[in-house]
Amino acid sequence: FLLKLTKDQRLDHKEEVLSVEIARFVGSMAQTAPRLSRVSNRFDQPDLQRIYIEKLLDWLVPSAALRIFVAMILYELQLDSGAASKAIHHEFVRDAYKRVGMKEQALSALSQILIRCSAYRYDVLEVFSVGEVFLAQNVRPSFLGELLMNLNLGSFTLFVEKFIADYDLLTKEQNVLFMETVRVQSKQGFNICLFVVTNRKVFLLEPSRNKPTFAAEGETFECWDASWEAMFPREPTVVWERDFSSLVRIWLGYGSQILAVEWQGRGKGQDLVSSPSDNKLQSEVYLFHRPDRCAILAETLRAAAAQGEAGMAVPILRDPAFRNLVLAQIQEEQVLATTVAVHGPQPRQGLFTSEQKADPTPRLFVLSAASVLEFEIKSSAWAPIKELDPAIFDDFTPADLEEAAEEEEEDLLPAPSEEDMALRHLLRLCGSQLPVPEGAPDGTSRPVLSLVKKYALPPSEITFETRNEADLSLQFSSGALCIRFFTDSSREIWRRGLAYALVKSEKGWSRHH
Secondary structure (H helix, E strand, O other), X not given: OOOOOOOOOOOOHHHHHHHHHHHHHHHHHHHHHHHXXXXXXXXXXXXXXXXXXXXXHXXXXXXXXXXXXXXXXHHXXXXXXXXXXXXXXHHHHHHHHHOOOHHHHHHHHHHHHHHHOHHXXXXXXXXXXXXXXXXXXXXXXXXXXXXXXXXXXXXXXXXXXXHHHHHOOXXXXXXXXXXEEXXXXXXXXXXXXXXXXXXXXXXXXXXOOOOOOOOOOOOOOOOOOHHHHOOOOOOXXXXXXXXXXXXXXXXXXXXXXXXXXXXXXXXXXXOOOOOOXXXXXXXXXXXXXXXXXXXXXXXXXXXXXXXXXXXXXXOEEEOOHXXXXXXXXXXXXXXXXXXXXXXXXXXXXOOOOOOOOOEEEEEEEEEEOOEEEEEEEOHHHXXXXXXXXXXXXXXXXXXXXXXXXXXXXXXXXXXXXXXXXXXXXXXXXXXXXXXXXXXXXXXXXXXXXXXXEEEEOOOOEEEEOOOOOEXXXXXXXXXXXXEEEOOHHHHHHHHHHHHHHHHHOOOOOEOOO
16 A cells, blocks of 8 residues: 555655655546536536436546545644654754655545535544544644634535526536635725636625524624535625636736736626726735635636637736835845745733634735745736746745755756747736736835834744644734634644754744643
């Protein structure tokens, strides 16, 4: 058996790559298989379609494959917790940066299958419980929370697909290609919205602001969650809808959770951001909850626009606005992670004091080799720049680990061809020639980030909380900081970065479970 689920054996690099490719292939197949049905979601029998899709996936992906994905996840969860050693040393850090994303791909494949085959959910959760109880394996509650969040959001996506079909009766069959939870800034603050891309249009939806149906009288809920729509889904509100022909440029922000899009004119419906004219170029910034989803959205938008009636080639560009402001604060420090997150609850200061609640306002937290920085986000002040920097590329891998990886790693991926490089450069040139909205700020008079506080590393104590939420508590001499990440995966990026910073501090650190 490929996976050696013991604490004294490791998979080699080729075995990990094989596991990742298996999970990626099965996940893509599970996501594409329902689209093989050419029947109408609006007029045909929905129950028969659901049974047909479940039978199809059950035949394509047997139960043994599900057990393999669970084994992949459990294997990497033990590596995250440092099952082999309690000490934090250079080998642990190097192995953490060498991972190829086996847990993330297995989680994605498992989620795609369980969204359609809900009968398997209890069995999968039972396997995780068996690993934790009988095999003494560490299964983080925050990871299980991320798995359940993916399932609830996927189930709500199926409901939204039916909602859009009933809402837009004049457009032929629309299939939801992408849906993600985002934050959009308005005059009242940051609103939670759903960015939806179909094969015909783009929608921005706002979920119901009312309390979920299961809420008790007097119970308060601060932020919408997909679990509210698990049993009795409620119809969202259409903020705007746009055709792919209105796409102008797509900008990837600093990190993996910031995306900006330029549109031609206003969308159909109410807009969250005031618009002076219907014909002018307009821009909007979206803060994503899950990491790396904005890159998937950018590629989905570009592919859908290219296949549309207009056949547009929408450029995807790198935006330096957030990046430059961060680099100006950290000077020459190595950036290890950037994450959009919120403040978690602060611990009690005394016996009779109550715990402070979490602040739902999103902030940008930056981890460097010498400090942790907290920035206030002012995404409504963003505007495209005139001069592009084609050399912007951030993977946040320390330079010394990159050099070691280049010496050891073989040529697993071929270098891009000259044709691909020429095409990318042509898209950048085309994007740079597009006009900038009139009266838009140049990025210097109204900064999109403002520094709130800077904490010097190392802290006196680091606690990865065992709550259902992915909370990270840091104790500094200047005060305590609790970061609540939107996903467990985002917090794991910080675990890796903090381990690197602690090893560089040349102070002996160890774990306590």
